[in-house]
Amino acid sequence: xKVSVEVLDHLEHLALxxxxxxEGVERLQKAIxxxxxxxxxxxxxxxxxxxxxxxxxxxxxxxxxxxxNCTKDLLENAREKVEEYFxxxxxxxxxxxxxxxxxxxxxx
Amino acid sequence: GPGPGPGPSxxxxxxxxxxAKGGAVPAGKSGLAPWIPVVGLEIHAQISSNSKLxxxxxxxxxxxxxxxxxxxxxxxxxxxxxxxxxxxxxAVMTGxxxxxxxxxxxxxxxxxxFYADLPAGxxxxxxxxxxxxxxxxxxxxxxxxxxxxMVTKTVRIKQIQLEQDSGKSLHDDTRSQVLVDLNRAGVxxxxxxxxxxxxxxxxxAAAVRELQLILQTLGSSQAVMAEGQLRVDANVSVHHPGEPxxxxxxxxxxxxxxxxxxxxxxxxQRQIDELENGGTIxxxxxxxxxxxxxxxxxxxxEGKQDYxxxxxxxxxxxxxxDAKSLPANMNHQQVIxxxxxxxxxxxxxxxKREKLVEQYGILPEHSFTLLNEDGLxxxxxxxxxxxxxxxxxxxxxxxxxxxxxxxxxxxTVKESPVSSFLLADLLNLLEKKExxxxxxxxxxxxxxxxxxxxxxxxxxxxxxELLQDQKELEQICQAVIDGHENE
Numbered sequence: 289x290k291v292s293v294e295v296l297d298h299l300e301h302l303a304l305x306x307x308x309x310x311e312g313v314e315r316l317q318k319a320i321x322x323x324x325x326x327x328x329x330x331x332x333x334x335x336x337x338x339x340x341x342x343x344x345x346x347x348x349x350x351x352x353x354x355x356x357n358c359t360k361d362l363l364e365n366a367r368e369k370v371e372e373y374f375x376x377x378x379x380x381x382x383x384x385x386x387x388x389x390x391x392x393x394x395x396x
Numbered sequence: 397g398p399g400p401g402p403g404p405s406x407x408x409x410x411x412x413x414x415x416a417k418g419g420a421v422p423a424g425k426s427g428l429a430p431w432i433p434v435v436g437l438e439i440h441a442q443i444s445s446n447s448k449l450x451x452x453x454x455x456x457x458x459x460x461x462x463x464x465x466x467x468x469x470x471x472x473x474x475x476x477x478x479x480x481x482x483x484x485x486x487a488v489m490t491g492x493x494x495x496x497x498x499x500x501x502x503x504x505x506x507x508x509x510f511y512a513d514l515p516a517g518x519x520x521x522x523x524x525x526x527x528x529x530x531x532x533x534x535x536x537x538x539x540x541x542x543x544x545x546m547v548t549k550t551v552r553i554k555q556i557q558l559e560q561d562s563g564k565s566l567h568d569d570t571r572s573q574v575l576v577d578l579n580r581a582g583v584x585x586x587x588x589x590x591x592x593x594x595x596x597x598x599x600x601a602a603a604v605r606e607l608q609l610i611l612q613t614l615g616s617s618q619a620v621m622a623e624g625q626l627r628v629d630a631n632v633s634v635h636h637p638g639e640p641x642x643x644x645x646x647x648x649x650x651x652x653x654x655x656x657x658x659x660x661x662x663x664x665q666r667q668i669d670e671l672e673n674g675g676t677i678x679x680x681x682x683x684x685x686x687x688x689x690x691x692x693x694x695x696x697x698e699g700k701q702d703y704x705x706x707x708x709x710x711x712x713x714x715x716x717x718d719a720k721s722l723p724a725n726m727n728h729q730q731v732i733x734x735x736x737x738x739x740x741x742x743x744x745x746x747x748k749r750e751k752l753v754e755q756y757g758i759l760p761e762h763s764f765t766l767l768n769e770d771g772l773x774x775x776x777x778x779x780x781x782x783x784x785x786x787x788x789x790x791x792x793x794x795x796x797x798x799x800x801x802x803x804x805x806x807x808t809v810k811e812s813p814v815s816s817f818l819l820a821d822l823l824n825l826l827e828k829k830e831x832x833x834x835x836x837x838x839x840x841x842x843x844x845x846x847x848x849x850x851x852x853x854x855x856x857x858x859x860x861e862l863l864q865d866q867k868e869l870e871q872i873c874q875a876v877i878d879g880h881e882n883e
Contacts (some may be wrong), residue, residue: 304510338503338707346712348730351445351482352633354452355466362462362470362578370568372461373575376512378567 297386305382346375409850419752429636433664434644435600436592440585441617442561442625450477450520450583451559457623461577469582471515476710481732483584484527485543486616486715487558487823488737489677491528492584493610493744494553498734500716502527504558506709508700510577513563517768521587523705526557527714533590534746536764537598546761551603552591561585580624586617592631592641596664598658604628605653609745621652628656631662642667642677647685647691661683663691748773756780756787765795771809775816782820785827793823793857798839801844813846822851 296307296316307313359372368375383389424865427655445455453466467476491498503525506518531553536546563581565574588607589829594600604840608626611617633644643654650656661682667677682691717723719735749763750775758766766773775793798819802812822843826836835855857859863869 298702302508302704303625332443339712340710341709344712344740346479346714346731348481348484348732349447349452349478350729351447352452353447353454355447355468356464358465359460359462362465362467370573370575372463373566373577374462374512376565376574376576378569378572378574380510383547 291320293386301383358390430636431634431664432822433595434592435594435660435664436595436631436636436644437588437590437591437594437600437604438629438631439588439604440561440627441490441607441611441619442590442615443483443584443834444481444615444617444625445480445486445584445587445661447480449480449483449558449735450553451582451656452478453582453642455583456579457864460580461575463490465581468516469578471517471805477708479711479714480584481729484559484716485730486584486614487586487738488554488716488734489614489741490588490611490616490731491531491556491740492553493589493614494528494531494551494556495531496528496531496556498528498716499525500721500734501525502558502714502716502717504714505519505705505712506708507703507705509703511562511565512574512658513565515578519562520708520711521559522557524707526555527716527857528556529554529557533603533607533610533853535599535602537602538761543761546764549594549599549602551593551599554589554591556589559585559587580725580824592633597660598661599654600628600630601657604656605768606745608653610628613742613745615749630656630660630663632660632667634664635668641680641689642671645677645679645691646681647684648681648694649685651686655686658689660684662689666691703834706860736819756791759792760786762795765799768790769802769809775809775812778816779820779823782817783823783827785823790823795820797840801840814843816849818843825851826857829862831855831860831862834876835862 291313296313298362299305300307312350363372363374376396398429399656428776442455443449447453448466448469450457451466453469468477488498498856504520505523507521507523508518510517510565525859532550532568533553534548536548539545539547561580561583563574563578567574588601595597598879602653604626605754608619608621609627611619617625621627622649628650630647630650632647633642640765645663645667647659650659663682678693683694683695684691706713716732716734718733720735721776722731745767749760749767752766753760766776772794775798776787776791779794780790791827797820798812800839801807807813819840822836825831825839826833833837837856838858838860839851842849842858843851849857863872
């Protein structure tokens, strides 16, 4: 069962990934097929497991101030800054509509 | 889409809306059936703690930009969340105060969306199993505008969840850019979800005010709306009795309790007007414009927002204990005992009010007002201790005279130029019948100037002493009678 163009478009919007070409889409298909193997196991009545850590104790930290005050280090990575603020575009730049995008999905 | 599904109201006993003023919202101009407004609230309270929810950077209002930010808060690779014990305790205290069931096992999830002030691209929250569920909040409000009688209402608390706050975006429209300050990113929040059991702005405001007082009493949040420590979003819809719930809108950008009431009432009326004129309500997010006193469409929720919730893989489940389940050989610092916290809860506002009524014989309405002003109840008790006047009489002076002065001059109780000592002193003079009640009001007006004079000094200065001497009084009366005999 192939992944539809609508789903691929939706995923590109949600995760800002770029499937770009047939190789990218094929890789996605293979990943889904690989995960589908899980359906071969009967999991009736079994609680889903989130993580192999779920039996570990969640460590609780004391409410002390131990970090921060590293403005210079943090801003070092920023391409643009204004007086110790990070600079970002005025709003989310929306992904172009499917027809206007320069990707595999745009092709016929 | 619409709110809770079709069919009878899940709220059961509350069949008709808004009886603070009596009855449902009356029929519109076209004579249609009455409208039932439905109001639910999502409240975000910043947790009062030294450090953030998952990192050790400081929590503080108004610090130099990006100075209270750790590598984790900035979402730099290779960093991991570490849960702050104090934040968990704050959430448990709040859950207990709101009569919730505390989930002994709760989980953390990631809620994904893109925005410049959310560096990780997701917020860590509790979507599947929050820390507390199924509580209730009782609040009081005046039945009419005369403020003479109060009625108690209840709103159900759906849940309380722990989650991260985002950073702050400052819009620089001239240069078409946004400046991002991550000081607030990662600060612990308690999201309190109130079921749509309210029906008007007044109820919403009263409920939030009571929650604010509870949080401040517990100390779990300072809940100062002006500093963004308490943020409220309202969900509003209207429908005809017996019909399914209408489409709801979400109203954001409400900066005070007063504006909350205005925003909710405006939105209810807007929806009614729209529907009665044959229009439809869009499931949208609207912002309250306090200058214009109206709600305006905010952002286009292009289709449905898909947050792609997934379990937070870096945090195992949060396990809480009680006296019964307390593990034997575990480091105390790693154990949170719900019963231990419950035993140490302070008196909640509702309990404090009852105690005031019981101890001093004042009316519930008086008790309500005393607790509604920061420091006023303490001021009242202090005066009572220092005077022989009955508390029932003292409360009149506190609420009618002192409080109205404070309000007129926009002062808090702490800023009052008249201390409890001075007021008690004045009331003692009145109680001993050394001055009349009219004279006492005059003295109070003088004391208000804060010139450092004592009540007795003012009485002497203005010759306000009541004559006690029987003989002297007889002489005066006789003189008056004699004077009139000549007419």
